Amino acid sequence: MSSDDPISSTATPPADPAALGPHQARALFRAGLQVPTSGYAAGYAQANLIALPRELAFDFLLFAQRNPKPCPVLDVIEPGRTGSALFDGDVRTDLPAYRIYVNGEQVDEVGDARGAWRDDLVAFLIGCSFTFETPLLEAGVPVRHIEAGSNVAMYRTDRPCRGAGRISGPLVVSMRPIPADRVADAVRITSRYPAVHGAPVHVGDPAALGITDLDRPDFGDPVEIRPGEIPVFWACGVTPQAAVMASAPEFAIGHAPGHMAITDVRDSAYQVP
């Protein structure tokens, strides 16, 4: 948590994070709680954040247009603004944690990004697969990292995204172990949410994505894969941060992976028939 946040010490994890409304969840994060948001505010969409200087904004928006599976743009906050159409709050304070990048290197992780924010930043909110976890749970498809109270496992792949101007980088994926007899259901359910990564990009065989060890994710926490479960991979909104690390823009701010913006938009708003 931000060391200069006077009320951070009062923030403790809630007993039932799923039951929180999005306003309540964001109030806890503003108060200093730094936790992964999977399982929080069930039924509300969550979003990734990447903020870049205005002079890189076209390159990044084009990168997102060319890579809609990992980078579905839900909202864009223009320079000098800090409010989003997606939630009633401040994008600099209402996420649990932020990462600050200088020349592509992470230089800090903070609970409050106001001290690092710049007036020339354009902030992009990108769809997050946590959004379709409520529909998965409602269908009886288990979500292991919620059961375990841990962060989702995320991996850099060896698949390059399509570059745009000065922005390029690899596809990042999130992984959920799914019982083999529920993989089809997981595909069917998540494919109805294309704005939050939609259907999996890959089912089984991590080596085919260049992932050598599932127990060592590049972001988040490892999860147990039980007998009879298949690792299923979805495109991930950390992809923009992998592109920042690969492309080394002079400055960027992202969310800490798994520590998302919880929006006031219902999951169902992003569902297609």
Add this chain to the structure above:
Amino acid sequence: MSSDDPISSTATPPADPAALGPHQARALFRAGLQVPTSGYAAGYAQANLIALPRELAFDFLLFAQRNPKPCPVLDVIEPGRTGSALFDGDVRTDLPAYRIYVNGEQVDEVGDARGAWRDDLVAFLIGCSFTFETPLLEAGVPVRHIEAGSNVAMYRTDRPCRGAGRISGPLVVSMRPIPADRVADAVRITSRYPAVHGAPVHVGDPAALGITDLDRPDFGDPVEIRPGEIPVFWACGVTPQAAVMASAPEFAIGHAPGHMAITDVRDSAYQVP
């Protein structure tokens, strides 16, 4: 046609435009044929064009992201390039006709845009509703302007798009008269093509869109509405040109309305389940 095109006089309309392949259609347009492209190269997607100076490209791409119904971006051609991922050709020559805008005013209409093109232009190819006309015809839904051999009727509405930076303007719609008992089919069929405007934005009652006289379209040709037919309105990729007229960027090039880029991409590539 371009007055300086030495072979333009040899180009005559084909006997069966639907049977042309996209390469053949574009060759006719390069040779000087200037016709609306509805009904050409059946089964291939068509696209609108708007090219703007690089310094406006972020504002326009954000405008498109905020108005995905009229402005679904299919491809972006970066400065200094003239080829598209969507077709094997040159975006400056392969459309039947272009409009040149200076400070938001149309100053010319040409068959060949090479003389006006600038190295700082970013060209956006935007989905076109002509793409779903083949599926409509295959389902027995009549498309009047193809029957009549005329251009589609397009109208400025009184609905503002969401603005982005220096770009704003009204929604433009195309109109097709549909027999009342086929309106549901037309909605169902076109809703499966969200990347080329998808479902109608409005069915019946042009006054509700601020359209006072269907016989006087703002772009294209009027069409007969027969007894028992309902005017059905789809979002239109001329919306970016209406935004150019409203926002007055110093320079822009668009297609002449109805005179589209015919791509090498099958309609079905843009179909969702």
